[in-house]
Each structure stands twice: as C-alpha cells, then as structure tokens.
Amino acid sequence: MQAIGYFSGSARRNGKKRSIGDQNRAFLDFCQRSGYDIVATFADPDETSDAGFQQLLEYLRRPGKTFTIVVVDTLTALGPDLGAAALRLLELEHHGATVLLSTNGADAFQSLVDTWAERGEGTPISERVRSAMRRKAVRGEVLGRPPYGYRVGPRRRLELVPEEAVVVRYIFRLYLSENLGVRKIAGRLNDEGIPTRRGGRWSMVTVRDILRNRAYLGHYSRFGTTVTGSHPALVSPEDFRRVQDRLQSRHTPARQRTVNPFLLSGLVHCARCGNRMIGVSRRQTWLTRSGETRTATYRYYQCESRTNQSACGYNTQRAADLEARVRQALDSDDHPGPRVRIAGNIDSYALELQTQVERIEARIRRNRRQVEELVADAAHGHITIERMKAIGIDLAEEHRQLENDLHTARQRLQAHHSEAERRRHLEQQRQRLLQHWESLSFDDLQTALRDVVDRIDVDGNDVRVYRRA
Structure with missing residues (x-):
C-alpha cells in the first residue's frame, strides 16, 4: 500500500x-x-x-x-x-x-x-443560538422581521399595524373579488401611491409573498414549530385556501429547465425610469402551413418596472441585438464619459469590488459554520461519520471555490487601487473583449464586461454604454 x-x-x-x-x-x-x-x-x-x-x-x-x-x-x-x-x-x-x-x-x-x-466543541455557538431560538418559537415569540401588516408587541408577539393591515386585506380582496393577477395588483398599489413598508414600490414578488404567507391566518411558524392563534388574523381560512388553490392552478407544471443566464445582467438599465432591465425568455410554438410544429425561444431584456411592477413603458430589446450593439460600442472611441460616482476617495467600482469581497467572505463564514455543525452532529451521534463525509464533501468543494473566488476578487480590488495599473487593466480587458469575444467562456466574458462597463442605458433605439475610466 x-x-x-x-x-x-x-x-x-x-x-x-x-x-x-x-x-x-x-x-x-x-x-x-x-x-x-x-x-x-x-x-x-x-x-x-x-x-x-x-x-x-x-x-x-x-x-x-x-x-x-x-x-x-x-x-x-x-x-x-x-x-x-x-x-x-x-x-x-x-x-x-x-x-x-x-x-x-x-x-x-x-x-x-x-x-x-x-473539547465541548460539538456544540458551537451557532447551534446553541438555534436551540434558544427554537424555544422562543415554541412560545410564539417573534424571531426576525415581522411580516407586513404586523409589528412586534411588548410580549414579543405579533400585533397589527392598522395602516398596513388595511393594505393586506386590500391585496387579498383584489386577488379574490376583482380577479386581478399579482402583477396587476402591484401596478394598482403603485398607481394609488401606496408605498411598501420601506417606502418603495410594490413588485410581483412582494405581492405573491403576502398572498402565500400563513402568518395572516394568525399562525406563527419557525424552525418547524407552528403556534396557532398566536396573533390576530387578517384573512379567513376559507379565503386563504381559495387564494392558494388559485395560485396553484396558475402555476405551470414543473418541467426540466435549462437556465441560460443573460450576459448583461446587472449592467443594463432602462433610461426612462432608471430601473434595471432583466433577462426574459419566451418560448413559442406554432404550426407551419404544411402542418409541421415549430418551436423557438426568444430572449429579451425588459424593463423590470414594467415586468414586475406593471409600471413604466414598453422598453424591450432582443438580447442578441443589444449585446451586439454593446460590443460595437466598446470598439468605438466615441462614447459617453464615465459614470463614476465618488464616495470619499473610492469610486463606485471600488465600492462594488469591496462589496463583492465582503459578500464572498460572508459566504465562506457561513460555509465554515455548516461544516462545524456537521461535525457537531457526528460528535453527538446524530449522524454517522460516513454520512458526515457524504454531506461534507459538497461543502468542502463549495469552500474551495469560494476561496478561489475571493482570491480573484481581492486581486481585482488591489489592481483597481493603483490608478495607472487600473487604467492599464481596463484597456487590457477591453482589448481582450474585442479580440476574444467569441472564444471566451460566458463567465470570463461577463467578468471582463463588468470590469470595463459601468452601466448601459437603453431607451428604445438609443443605447448608451458608459465605460469605466
């Protein structure tokens, strides 16, 4: 051996x-x-x-x-x-x-x-904290942020926020009585000037989350524990059941999906409202004159305000066309000045890189806690060592990838701190894009684009690509 x-x-x-x-x-x-x-x-x-x-x-x-x-x-x-x-x-x-x-x-x-x-390390702090939180959940005490429509009362129980409770009941009524979908409900709330708790605009996601939240039945659920009647209900069980049945009926059956990310995600914005434009895929099927069935998938960038909030105007771009125009703009010396927002001595790109580093570091810490909790379970006899290995291998692979991502992000941040090095790096990335656009992998192409491009504003046929400087 x-x-x-x-x-x-x-x-x-x-x-x-x-x-x-x-x-x-x-x-x-x-x-x-x-x-x-x-x-x-x-x-x-x-x-x-x-x-x-x-x-x-x-x-x-x-x-x-x-x-x-x-x-x-x-x-x-x-x-x-x-x-x-x-x-x-x-x-x-x-x-x-x-x-x-x-x-x-x-x-x-x-x-x-x-x-x-x-050593007693079989019960790390995170596990002890979760145990204490479970005990609070059993007593019906609120953990974390309360749902919209409620606030945390003096006994750590949910109590109504009258002005928000009215909106919750209004959302359920629009869905059941007026037969509006979640997007139209978001549009109605925005048109009527009703703000979210944070003063923002409503979206499909926030409306759908409210319609699905069982807290409005007066039940509080956390850590697998449900306490019934722990706080005032905002909807009857019958209405809640009807809402869930309708949501389920509108839910398309699960099918095997292939996720194809969009190259300009996070970079392209609607010039009309300032919101991001998101990637949308449309699958269409039709019959030819000969009776043959044809299927095609079309990819677009659409204004998120219109898609999720039923606001803004029709601002849609074919993905391939917009990406080609961005590529052409990068090859031109005629481009708008940089949209660099200064914060102290650090511009927006440096802040973005620093945020990325901190985000990866947080994911590494979370990954590390998961590994420690897995070993703790084995130390307590909750799982076998073989089971610990089987689950832990995926966590170790994730940890290695995160370490690599962190190394790359720190290198990019360090390169940015030197003005001369930063300019040289940007030009190298731009030339790399122009010369190897077709051969770069999707991830490398997207990373290079985010290095070079600060923002893309789109308004119909008007496309402005703002390069970093």
Whole structure:
C-alpha cells in the first residue's frame, strides 16, 4: 500500500510545536511499522501557506493512482483549529485518500469527531443560538422581521399595524373579488401611491409573498414549530385556501429547465425610469402551413418596472441585438464619459469590488459554520461519520471555490487601487473583449464586461454604454 506524508509548520502535539523534521521522522517510522511504501511527501512551512497542500491535491488528481494513504502528524497539521482541519479532511476524502495519524495509525476523521466532543466543541455557538431560538418559537415569540401588516408587541408577539393591515386585506380582496393577477395588483398599489413598508414600490414578488404567507391566518411558524392563534388574523381560512388553490392552478407544471443566464445582467438599465432591465425568455410554438410544429425561444431584456411592477413603458430589446450593439460600442472611441460616482476617495467600482469581497467572505463564514455543525452532529451521534463525509464533501468543494473566488476578487480590488495599473487593466480587458469575444467562456466574458462597463442605458433605439475610466 502507498503512503503520502503531509507536514505543516502549524503542527503541534501536546501543546508543543512539531518541526517539519520531527513530522518527517514520525512519518518514516509509521510507514516502516505498517509496511507502507512511501511515494511522496509535501510540506507547508506555516499555516499561512497552502502551496504544499495544493500540490498534494494535484498529486491525488492524477489518473491511474492506486489506493492511497495520507499520513499527518496530528490534526493541527491540517489547520489551526478543528473546523479548518475538517475542511481539509473532506477535500482529501473527495480525492479518494484515507487520512491516518502517524502517532497511532488512527483514522483522522474519527479522531476529529472524538476530539470535537471531548473539547465541548460539538456544540458551537451557532447551534446553541438555534436551540434558544427554537424555544422562543415554541412560545410564539417573534424571531426576525415581522411580516407586513404586523409589528412586534411588548410580549414579543405579533400585533397589527392598522395602516398596513388595511393594505393586506386590500391585496387579498383584489386577488379574490376583482380577479386581478399579482402583477396587476402591484401596478394598482403603485398607481394609488401606496408605498411598501420601506417606502418603495410594490413588485410581483412582494405581492405573491403576502398572498402565500400563513402568518395572516394568525399562525406563527419557525424552525418547524407552528403556534396557532398566536396573533390576530387578517384573512379567513376559507379565503386563504381559495387564494392558494388559485395560485396553484396558475402555476405551470414543473418541467426540466435549462437556465441560460443573460450576459448583461446587472449592467443594463432602462433610461426612462432608471430601473434595471432583466433577462426574459419566451418560448413559442406554432404550426407551419404544411402542418409541421415549430418551436423557438426568444430572449429579451425588459424593463423590470414594467415586468414586475406593471409600471413604466414598453422598453424591450432582443438580447442578441443589444449585446451586439454593446460590443460595437466598446470598439468605438466615441462614447459617453464615465459614470463614476465618488464616495470619499473610492469610486463606485471600488465600492462594488469591496462589496463583492465582503459578500464572498460572508459566504465562506457561513460555509465554515455548516461544516462545524456537521461535525457537531457526528460528535453527538446524530449522524454517522460516513454520512458526515457524504454531506461534507459538497461543502468542502463549495469552500474551495469560494476561496478561489475571493482570491480573484481581492486581486481585482488591489489592481483597481493603483490608478495607472487600473487604467492599464481596463484597456487590457477591453482589448481582450474585442479580440476574444467569441472564444471566451460566458463567465470570463461577463467578468471582463463588468470590469470595463459601468452601466448601459437603453431607451428604445438609443443605447448608451458608459465605460469605466
């Protein structure tokens, strides 16, 4: 059987730091005792470096490799804490390796779960918080933001907001009595000047969410717990059932769908109302004169105000035509000046990049909590270690992708901070778009466009592409 050694400058045993040399000697002794053939070793000098670990993963990806054992000195060689060690163990498992400890030959996953339970880390803060929230939910206490039409009362129970409650009843009446659809209801509310709770405009989504919310029956549901009669109802059970039946009847049967994203999503705006234009696909079927059935899919960018709020005018562009005009505009020196909005010393693009970095970092933290909760479940005996591995592998893959995305986003932000470098980067991206538009992958093409283009304003045949500067 073949064995690979992985050593790290972060490894500790009984609280004492283990040198790379100490780990290597322990690995050699372990292989000699166990009769393993040594095929490779990889090392990282400290916990801030992962080049050695990445080389180990690349080695495991090689085709035709036989069953392989990865040997580490202690769990701390895989990370500074048990959560980090769990992620790396899951990555190695995903690549077909079994991980053992050189100290006693124990399975690293079993040692991880045992250590987690012994240290009391089997109940992380997030799990304790959720338990407390479940207890509050059982008592009918409000958790999070109350539904529209209600506010949180002194006993943490929902109580009516009279002016909002009137609107909720009005929405249900428009849907049932006047037979209006959700888009037309949103349009009616906007036309009548009725604002949302935050003072904004109504959309199809907000109206549909209200029509589906069981809180208006007087029931409060959270964490799988439902408390009936916990607060005043705004709709009768019979009317609520009729609404759900009608919503369901209008819902098209589920079918296998292929999602094709739109290249200019997030960039193109309606010049009339300022709202974004969203990608819409229309599938049409017709009969030819010969009786043959033909089907085609048409893709458009449409004003979101008209689509979701029944507001604004008809402002629709064929996707292929608009994308071609944007490409043509990028090849021209005649373009509007940059729409750069200054906030302190950071322009809007830098703020956008910083927001992207923070968003990815938040997703990484959420991913890490999910992994820790999975190990906690195994430590408590709620799931088996094999089940933990099966679920955790997907989380580890997501974590690796998020780390790569974060690295890319930070590089883009750093490049932007240097004025000369930023201008050079923008021109390189523009030339890349012009020369390789057809050959770039969708993701690369969209990323390059978002680097170069600040905004696209569309009003009928008038298309203005604002480039970053």
